[in-house]
Amino acid sequence: MKRFDNLSPGLGKWLKVFFLLCGVLVLLDLVVNKHGEHWWNFFGFFAWYGFAACVILVLVATWMRKPLMRDEDHYD
Amino acid sequence: MINAPFLILYAGALAALLTPASLRRHVLLAVPVAGLVNLLSISPDAVWQIGLFGLDLVPFTMDRLSFIFGVLFHVAAIIGIIFSWHVTDRPQQVAALLYPGSALGVVYAGDLLTMFVFWECLALASVPFITARGTSRAVRAAIRYLVFQVLSGVLLLTGALVLFYETGGIDVGPMDLDHPGAVFILAAFGIKAAFPMLHNWLTDAYPEATPSGAVFLSAFTTKVAVYALARTFAGLDLLIYVGAIMACFPIFYAVIENDLRRVLGYSMINQIGFMVCGVGIGTELAINGAVAHAFNDVIFKGLLMMTMGAVLFRTGEIRGSELGGLFRTMPGTAGLCLVGAASISAFPLFSGFVSKSMVMSALLAEHHELVWLAMLFASAGVFHHAGIKIPYFAFFAHDSGKRPAEAPRHMLVAMSLAAGLCVFIGSYPWLLYGHLPFAVDYMPFDVPHVVEQVQLLFFSALAFVWLQLAGLYPPELKSTNLDAEWFYRKAWPAFYGLLYGTAVTLGSRVRSVVTGTVALMIPFLRRQSYDLLMPWHVRGMVLITMVFLAGLLAVLYLHRGF
Incomplete structure (x- = not known):
């Protein structure tokens, strides 16, 4: 727990509820009939796509800091 | 009249x-x-x-x-x-x-x-x-x-x-x-x-x-x-791709930007991307989606901008690195910010959901599957930076120790009006959607679509949680990130300075050569007949002066113009 340390001690409990909800949401895919015949209509596509998109987004953005980041007063 | x-x-x-x-x-x-x-x-x-x-x-x-x-x-x-x-x-x-x-x-x-x-x-x-x-x-x-x-x-x-x-x-x-x-x-x-x-x-x-x-x-x-x-x-294909680029590239900047109102600026370009894309598709559903999204964006982006305005107004600070923990003394603003965050992230029952879905559905209906995937990426990304990052770094995250007063009452009224509209349009979309340019039969709340969107958003949030727990999430840093403005704020002035410096050096050399030559010629010219030289002299002088002045004007214009 590196960055969440400063938050209230009840956070762990809320995170468990959140993880549980994530699990339930993926399992919903088993009962919901999806529209149309698309290659992405497989189990949990939107879940893993959302997760992967954000991880890639953050990692690439962090890497972008190397060439792009300057001092606050760079243009002053 | x-x-x-x-x-x-x-x-x-x-x-x-x-x-x-x-x-x-x-x-x-x-x-x-x-x-x-x-x-x-x-x-x-x-x-x-x-x-x-x-x-x-x-x-x-x-x-x-x-x-x-x-x-x-x-x-x-x-x-x-x-x-x-x-x-x-x-x-x-x-x-x-x-x-x-x-x-x-x-x-x-x-x-x-x-x-x-x-x-x-x-x-x-x-x-x-x-x-x-x-x-x-x-x-x-x-x-x-x-x-x-x-x-x-x-x-x-x-x-x-x-x-x-x-x-x-x-x-x-x-x-x-x-x-x-x-x-x-x-x-x-x-x-x-x-x-x-x-x-x-x-x-x-x-x-x-x-x-x-x-x-x-x-x-x-x-x-x-x-x-x-x-x-x-409407219907110009080029706009579909322009819109997709607009939806995708700013979210990377939004993740590393420290000024929270600038984060909202990047997020705004991302949202306009959805609208431009909808205009580019040009079908009735797409145009309706683009227009509805413009309507919703003004309200929810206005709401987010107002909450950040209230923070700036109360603390004099808007950098994520200097903020945090404000929910203790600004709970009203924090709560209203969360409504804006849910709306821009297109949570079902909040205003962004239906309008964004219309553009996404229109993309699939016209078989733009790759662009659809890019827009889905952008949807996950917008939740990440506008839905989570803005409220998180301003009102939660580490405690900055700041204890500002709650936003003034008139600001709370304005924000509540916007938040009310976000929820009203989100949960009762028919009033707005009945006034869109085209009469289109669109089912906003069908079960698979709601489930897909909630999955996308929850797992985006899960990614945020995981990155935080793993210590991979980039901290907010006091910084400026280079963007297109670098070309006209750094590169061009530097290039122009170089050009100007070279011209000045070259000019002084030419001047010394010319004055040297003239000095050498004076004794020779003195020996010539003045009668022959006079008419040439005056006309020549006028011409030289004019050329010189025009040149000076051009140089000054180019120099001062930038």
């Missing part, structure tokens, strides 16, 4: 200019309310035409597309004026009516010349929101902002003239890029809509505006451009 909406707001601006400070804000609020009542009473087929120098100018014409934008701009003006109830400086207050009035002027303009006039008024009327901040940083940003806005206007005028020369007409209507005039006009709209590489004026100037100024700025300029694109370039 018709009571065109811009007339009421312009007359109101004049009244506000002349009203004493104690009464002014009451006038400000009354005017857009009266304007909205007037708009609703105008007959849909009303037209106002003026003949001028053989041209048919149309200062007012209305259809379903312009009607909905008109309602939107009145509502945005009302909310913005309530939010800025504390503002007492005259330029900002007058601008609070002139700026929306100009936006309404563009929306109801039936010809390009009228549109151009309001287009430029829109640029000028918005500047006080930036300069009123009073810092030299803000003033310089305002000048750069104005350069881009006026350039857009000049391109629009050029396009209109070329189009008039080619076709003999200047109606605002569907255009074809086969006409060179239309290319200029697309470029003009593209600047105002913050197309990629033309976008930097937005992320440069909006964060420098006053707390309430940014709320106004975020509502009008870019949405006027979206309206103009929908009016003239």
Whole structure:
């Protein structure tokens, strides 16, 4: 727990509820009939796509800091 | 003659200019309310035409597309004026009516010349929101902002003239890029809509505006451009790809940006990307989606901008690295920020959900699967930076130790109005959607779609949690990130400086050679007959002086011009 340390001690409990909800949401895919015949209509596509998109987004953005980041007063 | 909406707001601006400070804000609020009542009473087929120098100018014409934008701009003006109830400086207050009035002027303009006039008024009327901040940083940003806005206007005028020369007409209507005039006009709209590489004026100037100024700025300029694109370039394939790029690239910047209002600026480009994409698809569903999303974006982006404005107003600080933990003393603002966050992230029952879904469905209906995937990426990304990052770093995260008072009551009222609209439009979409340009049968809340969207958002949040727990999430750092502005704020001045320095060195060498040569020649010339030389002498001197002066003028212009 590196960055969440400063938050209230009840956070762990809320995170468990959140993880549980994530699990339930993926399992919903088993009962919901999806529209149309698309290659992405497989189990949990939107879940893993959302997760992967954000991880890639953050990692690439962090890497972008190397060439792009300057001092606050760079243009002053 | 018709009571065109811009007339009421312009007359109101004049009244506000002349009203004493104690009464002014009451006038400000009354005017857009009266304007909205007037708009609703105008007959849909009303037209106002003026003949001028053989041209048919149309200062007012209305259809379903312009009607909905008109309602939107009145509502945005009302909310913005309530939010800025504390503002007492005259330029900002007058601008609070002139700026929306100009936006309404563009929306109801039936010809390009009228549109151009309001287009430029829109640029000028918005500047006080930036300069009123009073810092030299803000003033310089305002000048750069104005350069881009006026350039857009000049391109629009050029396009209109070329189009008039080619076709003999200047109606605002569907255009074809086969006409060179239309290319200029697309470029003009593209600047105002913050197309990629033309976008930097937005992320440069909006964060420098006053707390309430940014709320106004975020509502009008870019949405006027979206309206103009929908009016003239609906169905232009190029816009689908431009929109996709706009939706994707700014979210990377938003993740690492420290100034939370600049994060919202990048997020705004991302949202306009969805609208531009919808316009590019051009089907009835897509245009409806783009227009509805513009409507919703003004409200929820305005709400987010207001919450950040309230934070800046109370703490004097807007950098994520210096904020955090404000929910303790600003719980109302924090809660309203979460409503805005849920709306922009397109959670079901909040306003962004239905409009974004319409654009996404339209993409699939037209078999743009790759673009659809890119937009899905952007949807996850927007939740990440606008939905989580903005509220998290301002109100939660580490405790900054700041204990500001809750936002003033008028700000809470304005934010609550916007939040109420977000929830109302989100959970009861039919009122807004009944007024969209086309009558389309669209089922917003079907079960698979709701489940898919909630999965996407929850797992985006899961990624945030995991990155935080793993210590991979980039901390907020005091920094500037290089963007397109680097080319005109660093590269060009450096290049020009080099060029200028070289010219100066070269000039002094040439001068020493010339003076040396002349010195050598003087004894020789003295020996020649003055009679022969005199006529040449005077004429030559005049010519040399003229050439010198013209050259000097050119050099000075080039030098001072930048």
